[in-house]
Amino acid sequence: MESKKTLPGTPITGAEWENEVYSFRKHSVQLRYAWDAGSAVSGFLEGLKEGRILGRRCNRCMRVLVPPRAFCERCFRSTDEWVEVKDTGKINTYSVSYVNNDASRRDKPLIVAVIEIDGASPGMGFLHVLGEVEPSKVHVDMKVKAVWKPRDERVGAITDIKYFKPLEV
Amino acid sequence: MRRVAVVGAGMTLFRHRMLETGKEMAFEASRMALDQAGLDIKDVDSVVLGSAPDAFDGVHMKGEYLLDGAGGTRKPYTRVFVGGGTGVFVPIAAWWQVASGVADIVLVVGEEKMSPLLPHPQYAFWSIFDPILERPLGVTLLWIFSLEMRRYMHVYNVSEEDIALVAVKNKRNALDHPAAQLAANITVDDVLKSEPICWPVKRLDVSPTSDGAAAVVLASEDVARRITDDPVWITGVGWNVDSTYWTNRDLCYPEYLEKAANMAYRMAHISDPKKEIDFAEVYDPFDYKELHHMEGLQLARRGEAPKLTREGVTQRDGDLPINPSGGLLGVGNPIAAAGMMKIAEVFWQLRGEAGKRQVKKPVRRGLAQAWGDLMQVGTVVIMER
Numbered sequence: 001m002e003s004k005k006t007l008p009g010t011p012i013t014g015a016e017w018e019n020e021v022y023s024f025r026k027h028s029v030q031l032r033y034a035w036d037a038g039s040a041v042s043g044f045l046e047g048l049k050e051g052r053i054l055g056r057r058c059n060r061c062m063r064v065l066v067p068p069r070a071f072c073e074r075c076f077r078s079t080d081e082w083v084e085v086k087d088t089g090k091i092n093t094y095s096v097s098y099v100n101n102d103a104s105r106r107d108k109p110l111i112v113a114v115i116e117i118d119g120a121s122p123g124m125g126f127l128h129v130l131g132e133v134e135p136s137k138v139h140v141d142m143k144v145k146a147v148w149k150p151r152d153e154r155v156g157a158i159t160d161i162k163y164f165k166p167l168e169v
Numbered sequence: 170m171r172r173v174a175v176v177g178a179g180m181t182l183f184r185h186r187m188l189e190t191g192k193e194m195a196f197e198a199s200r201m202a203l204d205q206a207g208l209d210i211k212d213v214d215s216v217v218l219g220s221a222p223d224a225f226d227g228v229h230m231k232g233e234y235l236l237d238g239a240g241g242t243r244k245p246y247t248r249v250f251v252g253g254g255t256g257v258f259v260p261i262a263a264w265w266q267v268a269s270g271v272a273d274i275v276l277v278v279g280e281e282k283m284s285p286l287l288p289h290p291q292y293a294f295w296s297i298f299d300p301i302l303e304r305p306l307g308v309t310l311l312w313i314f315s316l317e318m319r320r321y322m323h324v325y326n327v328s329e330e331d332i333a334l335v336a337v338k339n340k341r342n343a344l345d346h347p348a349a350q351l352a353a354n355i356t357v358d359d360v361l362k363s364e365p366i367c368w369p370v371k372r373l374d375v376s377p378t379s380d381g382a383a384a385v386v387l388a389s390e391d392v393a394r395r396i397t398d399d400p401v402w403i404t405g406v407g408w409n410v411d412s413t414y415w416t417n418r419d420l421c422y423p424e425y426l427e428k429a430a431n432m433a434y435r436m437a438h439i440s441d442p443k444k445e446i447d448f449a450e451v452y453d454p455f456d457y458k459e460l461h462h463m464e465g466l467q468l469a470r471r472g473e474a475p476k477l478t479r480e481g482v483t484q485r486d487g488d489l490p491i492n493p494s495g496g497l498l499g500v501g502n503p504i505a506a507a508g509m510m511k512i513a514e515v516f517w518q519l520r521g522e523a524g525k526r527q528v529k530k531p532v533r534r535g536l537a538q539a540w541g542d543l544m545q546v547g548t549v550v551i552m553e554r
Binding site for chain 1: 180181182184185186187188189194197198201227287288289291292294295300301302303305306307308309311312315316317318319320323347348364365366367368369370380381412414416417418419420
């Protein structure tokens with residue numbers, strides 16, 4: 001490999017790209033989807049509309065699964081029953097996001113976290129955002145509670161929870 | 170099972186944007202690998218190609234789209250995909266064919282052209298998340314890395330300074346790699362002061378998006394002995410995938426990678442990897458991932474990788490060189506091609522062909538590893554002289 005002085009490939013610089021020195025064809029696609037929430041997550045979303053967080057229990061491994069699923073992927077059998085868990089939990093891990101999902105900068109940083117939900121099996125949680133707290137005050141294992149949208153604004157979506165806020169002051 | 174050898178390797182430059190199409194890059198890397206092996210396309214029994222999400226190219230038939238460039242026309246041809254783990258999974262899928270006797274010579278190609286997607290390739294990663302529970306929150310791929318990095322730092326009490334040492338080492342190693350996109354002499358302070366993207370992840374903790382291709386040729390023992398005096402043997406392969414419910418497991422330690430590694434170690438009759446692996450190319454799309462993966466591979470005890478890094482053990486002249494190529498942080502990260510670059514690096518290092526990148530100690534056995542999907546897949550290949 002070292003005997004080969006130059007590897008193949010023709011890099012295009014930022015300026016060459018801006019000035020379209022080479023040939024490009026540009027196109028934009030809009031694809032629209034409607035995703036079925038499925039038998040388990042539909043129940044979860046209905047619960048959120050009522051201000052409740054629901055999990056599913058597998059009566060073989062006894063795990064309470066949050067987010068809920070129709071089957072336990074470890075025992076590979078259907079789950080058995082709905083379990084209402086709390087709308088509190090603790091921060092498993094968190095991060096402060098300065099970017100949007102297209103890599104552009106956010107106007108205001110967003111604190112995102114994995115929250116282990118009280119009443120679910122240990123380590124079971126979901127992704128959400130934090131509010132009413134400064135980034136420097138957040139820590140792993142911090143106790144948090146869901147802040148819900150008003151009942152008439154809830155539509156059965158993960159965003160029916162506006163954010164989680166610290167329980168501690 | 171038959172013994173399987175690597176007999177040639179090739180790659181293109183890794184750059185943010187290249188004039189060449191994916192097909193053209195795949196061709197250049199494949200041609201170079203065949204030339205090193207002294208083979209022609211008519212000698213090739215079968216072709217395996219790896220490439221990451223179709224959304225980058227916007228061609229939802231990417232395996233077929235790239236087929237001609239990978240030399241796969243009118244041959245048994247397969248495209249495999251396990252996210253970021255793809256680059257080290259491609260040679261595994263090719264190994265099956267030679268080990269089982271289905272093929273004697275297999276061309277193995279990793280290709281990635283990320284640049285077509287506007288405004289930034291990052292946007293495509295949005296589509297790997299759960300559409301109901303995660304996408305409405307505005308999730309980005311960076312979040313899962315920053316969340317995993319923070320958890321790793323918390324559980325093992327690791328500092329941002331220790332993590333930054335990995336970026337410093339790999340970008341410096343890459344100064345000697347002719348394909349490198351982001352080779353640089355930087356300091357820990359440069360990393361710490363670079364702009365925060367998703368704290369604790371900062372600009373210099375992250376590998377770039379890239380265009381590029383890399384290829385190797387695998388051969389059965391009979392063929393390898395005939396065409397080269399210097400075959401490198403694949404003596405262990407392992408792969409393992411955990412659930413997509415990534416918020417339901419402790420991100421501090423990659424258990425799926427431990428399982429993949431143990432599968433490969435069993436096959437290669439390795440009982441103490443820390444002593445028996447001479448050097449490794451571990452997956453480093455972010456600097457903390459190198460540490461995380463060294464631990465999952467059991468090349469360090471849990472939480473010990475930062476200490477080994479601090480002590481210089483993982484430098485090119487250290488006892489256990491890690492990423493002598495410069496890794497994804499320095500050479501670049503065209504996803505499937507980046508994993509294949511690691512396979513090629515282990516091959517060149519074992520043959521003593523790595524030039525200025527050659528690790529100081531004599532090496533007989535090396536390991537390449539990749540990782541990906543939703544923090545859930547580990548792929549491992551062990552090679553020996």
